[in-house]
Amino acid sequence: MDVRSLAPVLLLLFAFTTVLAQTAAPGVACETKNGTSCEECLNNVTCLWCIKTKTCVSYPVRTILPPHSLCPLNDARWGLCWMNFQSLIITLAVLGGVIIIAFLICLFCCCKCENIGSSSFLAKMERQVNKSMNKQETRRAEMKQRHDDIRRKYGLNGPNPYSRFG
Incomplete structure (x- = not known):
């Protein structure tokens, strides 16, 4: 896995774990x-x-974004002191969008490549069927020729003697 694709995943994982980990340091209030x-x-x-305001407050879990x-938002810091909350949200949204678009492009390319492969496979199968049908027709013609030669050899070229019984 490439480092560039690993960084957004780790950032998202960090964000989700910090949101879900709401029980750190019990008994110590943020205030x-x-x-x-x-x-x-x-x-x-x-x-x-x-x-x-230079204040430390409990994160408002019920409202996802602090009011x-x-x-x-541009003054709020959560998780990292050097990144404001607004930048964090924008960064995560852009990274999420890039991941979704990359996933859709990969999905589209894989489906298209699969269809190209299946069409070439179908063409190959059709060529094999045509080839076997040609061989079969050639064999039929050879067998008919042999039977005609045998009939001519024994004088059975005329009308079928059994046709009047039918």
Whole structure:
């Protein structure tokens, strides 16, 4: 697997695990870390750091995205201090879109290649059928010629003597 395709997967995996891991450091509330640094606040995955107010608040799990009244998205930090929440969302959306488009292109190319392969396979089978039919017709003609030669040799060329009984 290529490093470039592994990075978005790891980023998505990190984002989902931090959202789902809401029970880190039980008993330590995020609000107790107000006035500290961003790194200290984000040691707990349930915390959200707001640069504008320099406060550490519990991440609002029920609203997926933090409301603007709590902290604007471009000032909110979650998981990483150097990346704001708005950039994180945009990056994940773009990476997700690229992965979906790449998947659809691969799916389209594989289906198209499979159809090309099956059409060549069908053409090959048709050539084999035509070849065997030609061989069979040649054998039939040879057998008829042999039978006619035998009839001529023994004088049975005329009308079939048994045809008047039928």
